[in-house]
Amino acid sequence: MTTLTVTAKGQVTLKKELLKHLGVQPGQKVEVDAVPGGQLAMRAAKPGGGWKEVYGMLAGETDKVATIEEMNEATRKGWAGLIK
Structure with missing residues (x-):
């Protein structure tokens, strides 16, 4: 203890x-x-949930353009707590 x-x-x-x-x-x-x-x-x-918390968080961090499927998968994993 x-x-x-x-x-x-x-x-x-x-x-x-x-x-x-x-x-x-x-x-x-x-x-x-x-x-x-x-x-x-x-x-x-648990982190709060809302689009304002994630909108633009990677702006300027990468040149890669994500597909909608990749964004949906990342969102699903984030909400499930699989991404830290």
Whole structure:
């Protein structure tokens, strides 16, 4: 079990190995739920879904032009959590 210290502001910093276990990278979010017995359950937050989050994210990154089938497959895999 890992012990964390609470700061004067009521904050804790998760150790790198715990973030790795959750699969969380810098800038990503975690969800925390209070569960019975004074415990917390934590998991990596699923990214929000909407076209605004993905529109233009690869602009200028490649010269390749994707087919609609390739875009649909990439979208399917992304929503299914198969692409990180």
